[in-house]
Amino acid sequence: MTDKELEKRLAQAAEHAAPNDLKGVLSRCGEKEVSPTPAKKKKGWNTKGLIAACLALVLVGGGGGIVYQRAHAVASVISLDVNPSIELRVNRDEKVLSCTALNEEAKEALAEMGGGTDLEGAKLEVAVNAVVGALVRHGYLDGLSSAILVSVEDKDQARAARMEEELRSIVSGFLQAEAPNAAVLSQNLEVNADLDRRAQESNISVGKAALVDQVLRANGTLTFQEAAALTVAELDQLLQAGVPGLPIGMKAAAATVRDYADVMALSAVEAKVEPELDETPAHYEVDLYVTATGEKYEYKVDAYTGEVLSGRSGILKADEPQSLITQDQALAIASEHSLAQYPSLAGYNIFPDHNDLDWEDGRQVYKLEFFQGGYEFEYEIDALTGAVLDWEADYKSMAPASAAPAPGTPAPADYIGEEAAKAAALKAAGCAESDTTYCNSYHHYDDGRPECYRVEFMMGESRYVYCIDHYTGTVLSCEQKMVSDHYGHNSGHHGNGHHGGAAPTDIGEAAAKNAAFAHCGCDEIQVTGLKTDRDYEDNCLEYEIEFVLDGREYEYVIDGATGEILKYEWED
C-alpha cells in the first residue's frame, strides 16, 4: 500500500466515523443576536411620553435615584487573569463601570487604554475584546502553554453562569484568530468576602484567588501568597499534576538560566519561559534569544529544584574546540569500552554508522553508533573529558552472544568458509580488499540458525553488506549505504534541509530514477514494479526508487538535492 493510499484510507475512515447530524447542529443554531445598539428613541413628545416626562420630573430624587442606582450599581465582577490580572466591574446592563489593573504587568498592558479608564461606559463584550487584544499584543498569550482565566462573580448565579458562557465564547473566538495556542479557562463564583479580602491582599483578582484556593486545598503546605505569585497557566498545570509542591516560578526559571548561560546582566539576551508542570519531570522550558545574532538557545529547568536539566552554559563565550576530544578519539574510547564488555569481538573492526556532536545536559557529547561483529553499539561520550556517559549494545539478528562464533572459528567442512565468502563479495562489488578500509566476514544467524555469510566492508564513504550462500558462494543480497556524508554533522551535501537559508533544491523524480537506472545498468523500459517515493528523512529530501529487474528486487535511496546514491540494496 502506498503512502497516498494510506492517507486516503485514513481520510475515508474518519469520514465514515464522523457524526452526520446536521439537524442536531442546526437545532442549536438560533437567530444570531443583532448588534446590541439601543433602540432609537422617537423624536418629539407624544402624550404618553409627556406624562412620563412629567412623572419623571415629579419623581426626581426618588424614582430617578433608582434609575441612577441601576446604572451605577455593580452587578457583576469579571476578572481576566493570565499573569496580568484585570478586573472589570459592570452594571446590570453589562456596561463597564470600572476597569482596574490589579498588578504591575496589568498596568503595563492597559497603558494604551488610559490604564483602563477608556473602557468605562463600554459594553462588556467590547471591553473584554479590548483587554484580551492588549494581552495578546504584549505577548502574554502566544506561548504553547499559555492560558487565560475568565471569572464571573455575581450574587445571581444564573446570570453568572450565562455571562461565563458568553464571555468564554467571546474570548475563545477572539483567540482562535490571534493566539490559537492559548487555552481559555472559565468559572463563575458566588460573592465571597473572605476570598475578596485575600485577593486584595495579594493584588490578584477574585477569580485567580479562587484558583489559588483550589491549589491550596490540594496541597496545604503552600501559602496563599506563594501560589498567588504563579501564573494562571502554572496554577492550571499544577492542579492537573496534583500539586506535588511549589514550583520555582517563571521568573526564577528565567533568572536561573540567565545565570547558567552567563548572560545575567545582558539586556540583549531575551528569555521566554513556558511552564510544563504537568509533564514528567515537571520543568520550565526557557529559550534565550541573542538579539544581535538571532541565535536561540533552549534550556530545561527542573520546576521544583531549579536545576538546569539541559542547555548550554556560557553561551557568549567563544567555543573552545581545542579542548574537546576529536570524534576519532571518542570512537576509540567507545571501541575500547565495547571490547572490554565483549572480549570475543577482539578480531573485528568497528564500523561507524552515525556520529554526532550534540549538547546534552549542558555539556557537549559525542553520540556514536557503530557496528562491530554483528553488534550495533550506541555510545554517548563526554566530548570534554572522554567519559562514557551511556552505552547500549544490540545484537542484530544473529545467534545469542554465547553462540556467536569467535573470529576464525573453523566452518563446517561443506561451508565455503569466511575467506571465500569475502572473496565472493569483493568480486561482486568489483574491488579488492585493499580498496576497503575494513572488511569483515562472519556467519550470520537467524533465530539461532546459520543463514549465510555476512560480509561487511567500507569503500569510500559507502558501507557494503553482502549475504553469501554458505555452500555455493552465491551472492544472496547486497546493500550499499552512504554513511559519513549523509549523517555526519559536517555534511557538505544535503543542503536541502528545511532549517531556513537557501531555498531547497530538488533534482526531480526523473533525474532520481535515472541515477538509479544508471547505477543498475538498465533502462526504465526494462524494469517492472517501478515505485517512486519522494520523502524527507532527517529533514532532507530523498527519492526512494524500487523496481524489479530480471526477477531481482532493487531499492535505491537517492539524495533529492544532488542525485547521489545514498543507499541501494537488492534481493533475489
Next chain:
Amino acid sequence: MLISWRKQTTEEKPRGDREELEELLLAIAGEDREALGRLYAKTRGAVYAAALAVVHNAVEAQDVTQDVYVQVWEKAGLYTCQGKPMSWLLAVTRNLARSRTRWAGWGSELKETEWEAIPAEAPRVTPEDRLFLQEALAQLPDGDREVVLLYAVSGLRHREIADLLGIPLNTALSRYSRALAKLRKTVKGWEEQ
C-alpha cells in the same frame, strides 16, 4: 508497469477548495443555513479527526464536532479572508477540544487517555475503517498521530499544520514521516498474515 507516485509537499492545495470554503463561511456569517449544511458535509470528517486527535475519544470528538459548527454559525463573521478557511476551522476545533480536555482534568490527576476512535454507533464504519482508524493509529504517539491525521483528512499543507499545532515545520515533517513509516509497517504486517 506499475507506477505509483506520491508527492509529499508543502505546496498549497488548489485554490478552488479554499475559495469555496471561504465563500461558505461568508455566507454563514450572513445567516445562510444552507451554506452551513454544505460546510458541514465538506468538512465534518476533518473536524472530527482533528477533535479526535486531541480528545482521543469518539463520543467526546462527536460532541466537539457539533460544538464547532455551532461556534462557526455564531462566529463566522470573525473569520477574515486570508485563504486559510480550513486552518481557521481546525483552530476552532482544536481550541474547543483542548478546552474540553483541560476542564475534564481540573482538580484531578491527569490520566493517560486511551485511543477510542470509533463511536459505538457508526453504521458507515467498515471493518477496514476500524483497522486503520482504531488499530493502526493507536500505535502512534499522540504528536505523530495528530500530524498524519490532519495531513490525511484536511488537505492542509505541512507548513499550515505546523502553524496550527505551533510546532516547527521540521518537526511536523519528521512526525509525518515517522508516522507513515510505522503505518506502512503495520499494514504490511496485516497483508502478510
